[in-house]
Amino acid sequence: MNHLRLLRSIARLTLVPLSLIGPASAQHPPALAPRVSPQVFPIMAWGGSPSDPESLQLMKQAGLNVSGFCRVEDLDRVRDAGLTCFVSDPQLHKFVAANQATDSEIRDAVAALVSRIVNHPAALGVNLRDEPSVQQMPILGRISAELLKAMPGKLPYVNLFPNYASPQQLGADSYEAHLRQYVKIVKLPYLSWDNYSLSDGEMQPSFYDNLDQVRRVTLEAGIPFWNCILSQALFRYMEPSDATFHLQAYATMAYGGRGIQFFTYFTPEIGNFRLAPIDQFGNRTATWDILRRITNQIHALAPVLVKLRSTGVYHWPVSTAAGTPLLEGVGPGAKLLIGEFADPSGRPYVMLVNKSLRDSTSLRLQPRLAGAKIFRISPVTGREGPFGGEGNWLAPGAGVLLRIEPPPPARP
Known part of the structure; x- marks a missing residue:
C-alpha cells in the first residue's frame, strides 16, 4: 500500500460512526470519598500560606486541608477557602530564636495571641520551629505548655530533623536520643519530621530507617507521627512523579503515619528548586495534578487508617x-x-x-x-x-x- 492509499484508509476509518464500532455505556467517575479533617489527618503544604483567595482555593482543590504557616490577618481568607493553618507569631519566634524568655514574657505573648485566634476555626495551631536542636527544646517545651494550657484545641507546631542530620545539628549523640529528648521535653501530642531520600533513581534506605525509628519512639510514647515528604526537585533529588509521591505517602501510611506534609507547594526562587505543584511564576505544573491524585487517595484511606x-x-x-x-x-x-x-x-x-x-x-x-x-x-x-x-x-x-x-x- 502506497502512502496515498494509506492516508485515505486512515481518513475513512476516522469517519466510521461510533454506533458501528460497538455498544457504548456511559462512564461516570466514582464519587470522591468525603474530605478528612486536619484534626483527624493533616494533609499540609509545608511553607508560608498564601494570602490571596485564588491561591487558597486552588490548594483546597488540590486536596490539602492545611495551607501552611499563616499570619493572623489571613485567617478569615483561609477559613473561607475551607482550609486551616498554623499561625506564625513574631514574638514567640523571637523567644525561640534567642533561646530564652521569662515565664511572664511567655504568658503575656501567649495571652496576646490567644485573644486573636482561640475561637477561629482556621487556626489549627501555632507555628514554633523547624528542625530545632536539643538545646532549643526547653524553650519550645515551655512555650508549648503555655499554648496548650491556654488553647487545648490548638496544636503548637514543631518539625524535627531527619536521621541524616549531624550530631551538631541534632544537639545529641544519636538520632534516637534526639527523638526521645523531644518526647520528654517538648511533650507535644504528636511528632513531625522530614526526610528527603529520593536519589539515584530509587528510595534510599535512610527513608525507611527514619520511619522505623520514629515509629518505635512514638508507639512507646502513645502519640501519632506526621511525615514531611518531597514534592519538588532540588539539589540531587529526583524530579517528582506519581511513583515518587506514591512511595513516600504509602510508606508513611504503612508505618502507621497519621499526617503527611509536602515540601513544598510553591517553588522557591532558589538554585535548582523546580517542579513543585506551583512554579516560580505562579502557574500550575504537572506536579499539581500528581499532588491531587495522591491527596484524594489519602482522604479515602485515612478514615480507616486512623482507627488501626x-x-x-x-x-x-x-x-x-x-x-x-x-x-x-x-x-x-x-x-x-x-x-x-x-x-x-x-x-x-x-x-x-x-x-x-x-x-x-x-x-x-x-x-x-x-x-x-x-x-x-x-x-x-x-x-x-x-x-x-x-x-x-x-x-x-x-x-x-x-x-x-x-x-x-x-x-x-
Whole structure:
C-alpha cells in the first residue's frame, strides 16, 4: 500500500460512526470519598500560606486541608477557602530564636495571641520551629505548655530533623536520643519530621530507617507521627512523579503515619528548586495534578487508617524469608513494604507498598490462615470491596490497604 492509499484508509476509518464500532455505556467517575479533617489527618503544604483567595482555593482543590504557616490577618481568607493553618507569631519566634524568655514574657505573648485566634476555626495551631536542636527544646517545651494550657484545641507546631542530620545539628549523640529528648521535653501530642531520600533513581534506605525509628519512639510514647515528604526537585533529588509521591505517602501510611506534609507547594526562587505543584511564576505544573491524585487517595484511606493500630512492618523479601504474621507469600519477584495493623476489635489489616519506582508488580497473596478472605479498601471511594482479579497489580510506588477476614471457626 502506497502512502496515498494509506492516508485515505486512515481518513475513512476516522469517519466510521461510533454506533458501528460497538455498544457504548456511559462512564461516570466514582464519587470522591468525603474530605478528612486536619484534626483527624493533616494533609499540609509545608511553607508560608498564601494570602490571596485564588491561591487558597486552588490548594483546597488540590486536596490539602492545611495551607501552611499563616499570619493572623489571613485567617478569615483561609477559613473561607475551607482550609486551616498554623499561625506564625513574631514574638514567640523571637523567644525561640534567642533561646530564652521569662515565664511572664511567655504568658503575656501567649495571652496576646490567644485573644486573636482561640475561637477561629482556621487556626489549627501555632507555628514554633523547624528542625530545632536539643538545646532549643526547653524553650519550645515551655512555650508549648503555655499554648496548650491556654488553647487545648490548638496544636503548637514543631518539625524535627531527619536521621541524616549531624550530631551538631541534632544537639545529641544519636538520632534516637534526639527523638526521645523531644518526647520528654517538648511533650507535644504528636511528632513531625522530614526526610528527603529520593536519589539515584530509587528510595534510599535512610527513608525507611527514619520511619522505623520514629515509629518505635512514638508507639512507646502513645502519640501519632506526621511525615514531611518531597514534592519538588532540588539539589540531587529526583524530579517528582506519581511513583515518587506514591512511595513516600504509602510508606508513611504503612508505618502507621497519621499526617503527611509536602515540601513544598510553591517553588522557591532558589538554585535548582523546580517542579513543585506551583512554579516560580505562579502557574500550575504537572506536579499539581500528581499532588491531587495522591491527596484524594489519602482522604479515602485515612478514615480507616486512623482507627488501626500498627502491629508490625516488614520488607519483602529482605526481612521476611519466613513470611509475616499475616502473610505466608506475596508472589514471586515482588519487592514490597508490608505494614500490618489491627482494628479496635482485633480484625487484621495489611498495607502493601511496591518499593520499585520503575516497575509495576503483581500480587499473589497467601494469607497465613487457610481459607481467609481478602477485602480491599478503595483508594478512590474509601469503601470496602473484594480483592483479586486485575486488582492485584500495584503501579510503581503505589500501595493497597487490605482487610483479612479469618475463616469461620470449624463446626464441632
